[in-house]
Amino acid sequence: MKVFDVHKFDMKKEQDFLQVQFNLKNRINLSPTIHPDSINTCAGVDLAYWEQNGEPYGVCSIIVIDADTKEVIEKVHSMGKISVPYVSGFLAFRELPLIIEAAKKLETEPDVFLFDGNGYLHYNHMGVATHAAFFLGKPTIGIAKTYLKIKGYDFMMPENEVGAYTDILIDGEVYGRALRTRGDVKPIFLSCGNYIDLDSSYQITMSLINQESRLPIPVRLADLETHVLRMFYQKNHM
Structure with missing residues (x-):
């Protein structure tokens, strides 16, 4: 797994994040x-x-599946104390240390990473899916469950049919897509992470949807796994 360090994560000032x-x-x-x-x-x-004794902790789950069979090939995770405070627009700085630590444990080298979060659909085009790609060295895709409203722009609801989407235009630029992965279910918000285009991101995402969730299979599995891991560490971590 190609993971490399670019900068440290002990920054606390918003202007440092922005730079x-x-x-x-x-x-x-x-x-x-x-x-x-x-x-x-x-x-x-x-x-x-979660919080424990007044201190914030987090767990990151990465689950790798076979793109054809949809079977799980590998799963890894990392857990630790969170050292970077939450600042709106700079969530990646809070999450990247755990993401990098988990990715280093992978024996499989995934062709693409799908994140539960935004990528290019971000105030500065630097959601976690985009930012993480600089460390992972692989194409990344952002899959958000809720819409991040930028510069007051709303999205147009896609038609109620599988695969329908509307591009999210902000100041004339396409930031992402509101995508209906299943009928009669709320859309997800798709955006490129890095090293990939929006149409490819759309095709890959749609190929990973089943009847169990509006989320792509690997994202849904990682989401479920984080809940299991959080419960485990809450009970067993001292």
């Missing part, structure tokens, strides 16, 4: 570097948090 985002933003690559048909393995990434 890092601006420095990395110019390196975002939204070209089609990978073809959806060439995908063999996909990873889902999610985190969960």
Whole structure:
């Protein structure tokens, strides 16, 4: 697994977060570097948090599945104390230490990572899915369950049919898509992370949907796993 360090995460000032985002933003690559048909393995990434003795803790789950059979190939996780405070727009700085630690444990090298969170659909185009790609060195996709309203722009609800979507335009630029993965179910909010284009992100996401959830399979599995892990550590971590 290609994981490398770019900067430390002991920053507490908002201007430091912002400077890092601006420095990395110019390196975002939204070209089609990978073809959806060439995908063999996909990873889902999610985190969960809790407090213990007044201190914040988190757990990150990464679950890798076979893109064809949808069977789980590998799952890893990391757990630890959270050292970076929550600041709106800078969630990646809070989550990346655990994501990187979990990714280092992977024996499989996923072709693409899907995150429970935003990517390019972000105030500075630097949601966790985009930011994490600089460490993972792989294409990433953002899958958000709720809409992040940017500059007062709302999204247009897609038609109520599987695969329907509307592009999210902000100041004339496409930030992502409101995507209906299942009928009669709320849309998800899809955006590129990095090293991938929006159409490929859409195709990959839709190929990973089943009848159990509006979320792509690896993201849903990672979400479920974080809840199990959080309960375990809440009971057993001293």
